[in-house]
Amino acid sequence: MGRLELGVSSRGGRSVALHQFHEGALRVLRPYYLDDSGQVCYVVVNPGGAYLGADLFLIDVEVGDSASLLLATQSATKVYRTPGSFAEQRMSVRLGEGARLELRPDQLIAYREASYRQRTSVTLRPSSSLVMAEVVTPGWSPDGAAFRYEEVRLRNEVWVDAAGSDPQLLALDNLLIRPPLGDVTGLGFMEGYSHLGSLVVVDPRVDQALADELHLLTADHHALTGISLTRTVSGTTGLVLRSLSNSTDELNRLLRSCTDLLRHRWFGQGPLNLRKH
Template identity: 85%
Template sequence: MGRLELGVSSRGGRSVASHQFHEGALRVLRPHYLDDSGQVCYVVVNPGGAYLGADLFLIDVEVGDSASLLLTTQSATKVYRTPGSFAEQRMAVRLGEGARLELMPDQLIAYREASYRQRTRVTLRPTSTLVMAEVVTPGWSPDGAAFRYEEVRLRNEVWVEDGESAAQLLALDNLLIRPPLGDVTGLGFMEGCSHVGSLMVVDARVDQALADELHHLTSGFDALAGISLTRNVRGTGGLVLRALSNNTGELNRLLTACANVLRDRWFGQGPLNLRKH
């Protein structure tokens, strides 16, 4: 079990923590800055090392007006056997005017007989920027056979508000992975692949040209990828990229390459280089 709250605000051209709270098996390491942009980077850690049956983890993140946060994890999120009940993570994110969040965690590894649910709700402004990545990979046994996890459910909701009227739903992205009892990588299930990666981008500058460019970029990786555009709400839009592969590293490199295009073009930052200590 664990609970984490993190608030970030902009002060003197730098993003700094305005609120921190942790309880149970979640906390963040000290903040650091990867470049001179003022963006702050926080690393989420789970001292318990894994998610188990009936575990519930609550994460609340708020990025204030004009602030920028890069949030990652210290290591992969591991979900072990969950007899009796699934493990669950619920995350609430709020982004202010001109706020930016890059959520780039390490992969989620689901082991044999694991059942995991993750729900993320993001509320942002039309001037906010969201880049959110996720890679799901199966755990493996000592003899090399794939563990058969039971189920992984990932649900992402993105709502847009303008401060004057009720928030409107921009995107609802549901991913349900339920391996068959037979061959986990057989054709007809994830196109014969064992790993799946997702990237969600929300920004007023998202358009078909960007989607086409990122899709072309994915062709240089050993993965099957597709991109869908969301509708436009209050002048902002989004895209969801989904990629299938048999290699965690390949998916991480693909998603990072796409994120780097946006970092350079929109914010003048160099490639993502997560130095985890």
């Protein structure tokens, strides 16, 4: 069990923590800056090392007006056997005017007999920028089988809060991976692939031309990729990329190539290198 609250604001050209609270099995390391853009990086740590049955982790993040936050994890999120109940993570995110969040966790690994649910709710302003990347991979199984976890549910909600009106739903991205019993390696279940990568981008600069460019960029990778656009709400649009592969490293490279393009084009930043070792 764990709870984490983090609030970031802009001060003197840099983003700094305005509020920070943690209890249980969640905390963050000391902040650092990867470049001179003013974007602050925090790394979430789970000292327990894994999620178990009936575990509940609550994360609340607020990025104030004009602030920029890169939120990463220290290592992969591991979900072990969850007899009797599932493990769950709920994240609530709020972005102010001109605020920016890059959410870059390490891969989610679901092991044998694991059941995991993750719900992320984001409320942002039309001028906000959001990038969320994630990889799901099956964990090691004693019998060498490709899939032995029970299910993984990932639900992302993105709401646009425009001045003078109630928040409107921009995107609902609901993913359920439930491996069938028996042979799960053929067509019809993840098209014979074992790993899944997802990228969600919301920004006023998202359009069909960007979706086409990112799709062309993914063609250089050993993965099956599709991209779709959301509707436009108050001048901002979302993009959802889904990619299938048999390699965590391949999916990480693919997602990194897409996010590095956005970092450079929109914010003048270099490629992301978290160097955790």
